[in-house]
Amino acid sequence: MEENKKLVVSASPHAKSSATVRGIMLDVIIALIPAAFAGVTVFGLRAALVMAVCIGCCLLCEFLARKVMKRSNTLGDLSAVVTGLLLAFNLPVKTPLWICAIGSFVAIVVVKQFFGGIGHNFANPAITARIVLLVSFASALTNFTAPTVGGADAVSTATPLASLSKITLAGGVGTQLSDLIAEGQIPALLKMFLGVRPGCIGETCALALLLGAAYLLIRGVIKITIPAAYLLTFTCFMLIASGFDLTYTAYELLSGGLLLGAFFMATDYTTSPINTAGKVVFGVGCGVLTAVIRLYCSLPEGVSYSILLMNIACPLIEKLTAPKYFGFIKKKKEKKAGDAA
Amino acid sequence: MSKLRADAILKAVARGRGGVQVAHNKRTADNEIVRMPIPATVVLPMQQHIGAPCKPLVKAGDHVDVGQVIGDTDQFLSVPIHASVSGTVKSVADITLANGRIAPAVTIESDGLQTLHESVVPPVVHTKEDLVKAIRASGLVGLGGAGFPSFVKLTVKDDKPIDTLIVNAAECEPYITVDYRECIENSWDIMTSVYTLGELYGFKHIIIAVEDNKPEAIRILKSIADKDIHTGNVVRVMALKSRYPQGAEKMMVLSATGRKVPQGKLPADVGCIVMNVASVAFVARYLKTGKPLTSRSVTVSGDCIKNPANVRVHIGTSMQEIIDFCGGFTEPPAKILSGGPMMGAAIVDTHVPLLKSNNAVLAFSEKALAKKPASDCIRCGRCHAACPMGLIPTQIEKYAVLGDAETLSTLGTSVCMECGSCAYSCPAGKPLVQYMRLAKEVMRQAGVK
Numbered sequence: 123m124e125e126n127k128k129l130v131v132s133a134s135p136h137a138k139s140s141a142t143v144r145g146i147m148l149d150v151i152i153a154l155i156p157a158a159f160a161g162v163t164v165f166g167l168r169a170a171l172v173m174a175v176c177i178g179c180c181l182l183c184e185f186l187a188r189k190v191m192k193r194s195n196t197l198g199d200l201s202a203v204v205t206g207l208l209l210a211f212n213l214p215v216k217t218p219l220w221i222c223a224i225g226s227f228v229a230i231v232v233v234k235q236f237f238g239g240i241g242h243n244f245a246n247p248a249i250t251a252r253i254v255l256l257v258s259f260a261s262a263l264t265n266f267t268a269p270t271v272g273g274a275d276a277v278s279t280a281t282p283l284a285s286l287s288k289i290t291l292a293g294g295v296g297t298q299l300s301d302l303i304a305e306g307q308i309p310a311l312l313k314m315f316l317g318v319r320p321g322c323i324g325e326t327c328a329l330a331l332l333l334g335a336a337y338l339l340i341r342g343v344i345k346i347t348i349p350a351a352y353l354l355t356f357t358c359f360m361l362i363a364s365g366f367d368l369t370y371t372a373y374e375l376l377s378g379g380l381l382l383g384a385f386f387m388a389t390d391y392t393t394s395p396i397n398t399a400g401k402v403v404f405g406v407g408c409g410v411l412t413a414v415i416r417l418y419c420s421l422p423e424g425v426s427y428s429i430l431l432m433n434i435a436c437p438l439i440e441k442l443t444a445p446k447y448f449g450f451i452k453k454k455k456e457k458k459a460g461d462a463a
Numbered sequence: 464m465s466k467l468r469a470d471a472i473l474k475a476v477a478r479g480r481g482g483v484q485v486a487h488n489k490r491t492a493d494n495e496i497v498r499m500p501i502p503a504t505v506v507l508p509m510q511q512h513i514g515a516p517c518k519p520l521v522k523a524g525d526h527v528d529v530g531q532v533i534g535d536t537d538q539f540l541s542v543p544i545h546a547s548v549s550g551t552v553k554s555v556a557d558i559t560l561a562n563g564r565i566a567p568a569v570t571i572e573s574d575g576l577q578t579l580h581e582s583v584v585p586p587v588v589h590t591k592e593d594l595v596k597a598i599r600a601s602g603l604v605g606l607g608g609a610g611f612p613s614f615v616k617l618t619v620k621d622d623k624p625i626d627t628l629i630v631n632a633a634e635c636e637p638y639i640t641v642d643y644r645e646c647i648e649n650s651w652d653i654m655t656s657v658y659t660l661g662e663l664y665g666f667k668h669i670i671i672a673v674e675d676n677k678p679e680a681i682r683i684l685k686s687i688a689d690k691d692i693h694t695g696n697v698v699r700v701m702a703l704k705s706r707y708p709q710g711a712e713k714m715m716v717l718s719a720t721g722r723k724v725p726q727g728k729l730p731a732d733v734g735c736i737v738m739n740v741a742s743v744a745f746v747a748r749y750l751k752t753g754k755p756l757t758s759r760s761v762t763v764s765g766d767c768i769k770n771p772a773n774v775r776v777h778i779g780t781s782m783q784e785i786i787d788f789c790g791g792f793t794e795p796p797a798k799i800l801s802g803g804p805m806m807g808a809a810i811v812d813t814h815v816p817l818l819k820s821n822n823a824v825l826a827f828s829e830k831a832l833a834k835k836p837a838s839d840c841i842r843c844g845r846c847h848a849a850c851p852m853g854l855i856p857t858q859i860e861k862y863a864v865l866g867d868a869e870t871l872s873t874l875g876t877s878v879c880m881e882c883g884s885c886a887y888s889c890p891a892g893k894p895l896v897q898y899m900r901l902a903k904e905v906m907r908q909a910g911v912k
Contacts, residue, residue: 130798130832131811133897135883137485137637137804138833141890143841199838241839241891396844396855447875448713448852449726 143240147200149343153334154207154386160317160327165215166270169323173210175219179226180206187235201240205229208248211324211382212426213255214266216278221259225251245433246390249383249426256426266320281320282308283377284422291364291417299370311369314376325379335385344389347398351405352384352412359413380412383425393433399443400436407432407439481851482706482714483884485805487676488637488764496644496760496773499788501573505547505779506816507533508560508568512604513611514540519569525552528580530755533569542602542612546580547757547777548573561782561801561810561818568816571779585753591619591663601749602756602819607631607642607710607739608802610820613746616736619664623731626667628660629719632684632740633674633703633710636803639823641760642740644773646673646680649744654687656747657698664736669698670719671740674705707805708882712737714851726878727912741822756819763789767796767826776817782824783813796826805883835892846885846895852878856885856895863902868909876902877912 161169184202229251234243256263268279285307302308309319317327338344364370415424510516515538527546534544550573558568586597599614634642684700713724722733764771769790800807846856862870879899886895
């Protein structure tokens with residue numbers, strides 16, 4: 123009797139899986155490491171500095187914001203590290219550090235903590251911060267440098283995506299893709315795949331991003347649904363728009379932040395639908411918007427905007443694609459008939 | 464049959480998987496069921512089943528024999544309670560049960576003789592109606608844990624023809640091994656029952672469903688079932704994927720037949736009767752001997768139990784005595800469960816009687832407790848992916864807190880069977896089953912179905 127006095131009583135289940143929020147975030151960080159390495163390799167050590175500043179500022183903002191709001195300290199869940207890293211990945215290597223700090227503040231304080239912290243933000247913090255910075259400091263955020271890999275100087279240059287937008291598509295008269303490649307305005311496809319091209323720190327190396335994505339898929343952290351729907355829709359759109367020009371479509375897939383966005387930003391739990399049908403709609407929406415922005419708008423890049431727009435539409439998508447539960451019986455329409463009568 | 468099964472697989476795949484992979488921890492799988500000596504006293508609560516409680520039919524000082532009815536009621540949804548030992552009634556008084564509820568109970572002091580009551584004679588069964596009557600008199604409830612009166616399941620209504628009997632030997636809860644032992648040690652009882660029921664009801668399919676992590680049980684049952692004892696043998700042993708909650712009734716019907724039990728309906732609505740394997744084995748023994756349900760097997764396990772075992776226990780034995788029989792605790796337990804880790808209840812005191820529906824007593828030390836401090840939902844969707852009913856537990860949680868009964872209804876809250884897959888898989892450590900219960904309470908109070 124004596125030894126039974128301190129029995130724990132709690133609701134079932136009494137077994138729990140080993141999954142934790144911290145573990146999930148750690149997996150995302152691990153998945154981002156190849157791209158971080160690629161970023162430093164391609165753009166030099168300053169890339170590491172930008173990442174460190176973003177992560178540091180995000181952690182500081184998270185800590186201070188929770189403190190000021192008299193809420194529990196949530197640094198331990200590592201979500202601020204993920205946000206910081208993703209924000210850095212979305213910035214050009216020459217971004218002034220004070221702009222990085224402002225971006226971190228926007229991401230953590232304005233987008234995340236003002237709405238209640240982890241799990242409560244309606245938009246992806248890193249993406250929203252990038253857009254805020256892009257609108258506020260347009261020149262700094264579009265000051266892309268050529269890769270410094272192999273000891274080259276960090277000279278300012280246009281991104282392949284900006285060059286691609288000058289092309290006349292589908293057999294029209296004007297600049298052709300082959301001309302740009304021949305002139306060296308656009309790197310060869312292999313270089314694009316390896317990330318040796320101008321762009322933001324973490325978005326260029328497709329190989330590293332795909333490695334990270336594979337890790338997340340194997341670990342079950344993300345499901346393939348959103349990236350697959352996103353990339354397939356985008357590919358179809360681009361194939362049709364370019365008159366089934368495979369090379370052009372490949373360039374589009376490897377340019378800008380598409381892979382980073384599709385695998386690491388669009389799959390953000392909090393701002394994407396929970397149910398499979400919702401995920402498909404979300405991914406298709408992202409794909410269509412990205413393609414439309416890239417092809418028909420004055421902006422060269424559309425990944426951030428399309429994900430942000432779909433983030434906002436997420437609750438609506440979830441509502442409209444509500445899954446049918448087991449044994450669901452369609453309600454008879456008697457009520458409506460009754461109302462009419 | 465092959466068509467039936469192919470159909471089942473197709474539909475199960477189409478529906479998506481659901482459920483979770485839990486560590487089996489079936490440490491007592493190779494332990495033969497051992498009989499526990501007759502306890503000095505037994506305490507028999509008047510409600511050990513789902514439905515109306517019984518009224519005590521004996522008073523203090525009465526002499527009772529084994530198998531004597533000591534509690535019964537006129538209510539339909541109820542079964543009688545029988546004395547599990549012979550001896551003298553010490554008291555008829557309210558006691559606190561394992562779940563904290565207070566109920567009247569009959570306490571019997573054993574005389575150690577186990578003399579059978581004169582009413583214990585094999586029942587005469589010629590028709591379904593005879594069987595239903597006999598099964599009610601036997602006091603049988605589902606021995607798998609729910610405690611639903613078995614005779615109700617066996618009552619077939621004319622407008623709901625039954626063509627399939629499913630013998631549920633999935634035993635998907637971790638730790639518990641009594642059904643497995645039943646399959647191995649009493650396989651002939653199971654088969655006898657199955658053929659008797661088959662003759663009375665004329666089932667087109669009799670499916671003995673076992674999870675595929677029990678190959679020995681499958682082998683033994685198959686070796687008997689496949690012998691063509693009767694022409695037109697309809698009995699098949701089916702190996703189901705071991706994935707919690709495979710043994711849940713609706714999951715079982717889907718996996719075995721491909722049929723989906725609609726919301727608010729029973730397996731009988733899709734032509735199935737699902738019975739736990741231990742209950743089925745009991746039917747054969749009862750028809751042979753007439754001895755009502757006075758004992759049952761339980762798994763005693765967990766890291767705190769010195770000698771984990773499968774024990775045959777007289778109903779009403781104190782849980783503490785059962786634990787002592789298994790060598791007691793190796794260290795002070797932090798949590799004691801009646802039932803499995805996924806759906807069992809944590810009990811406050813071990814000095815409570817074992818009921819008909821208890822299939823396990825598990826004791827865990829402090830370090831074995833699953834601890835995950837609750838944090839905010841990150842909307843990862845693991846609860847939805849794990850829910851075998853396709854619900855979105857995290858949404859239901861939010862509307863339960865808001866008290867929005869109408870929305871809870873449209874989200875399908877009532878189909879939740881509280882299997883715990885959502886809370887098991889939640890990385891934020893949310894007590895989602897508690898919220899599901901809250902949601903049902905919100906709906907109940909608002910009168911919304």
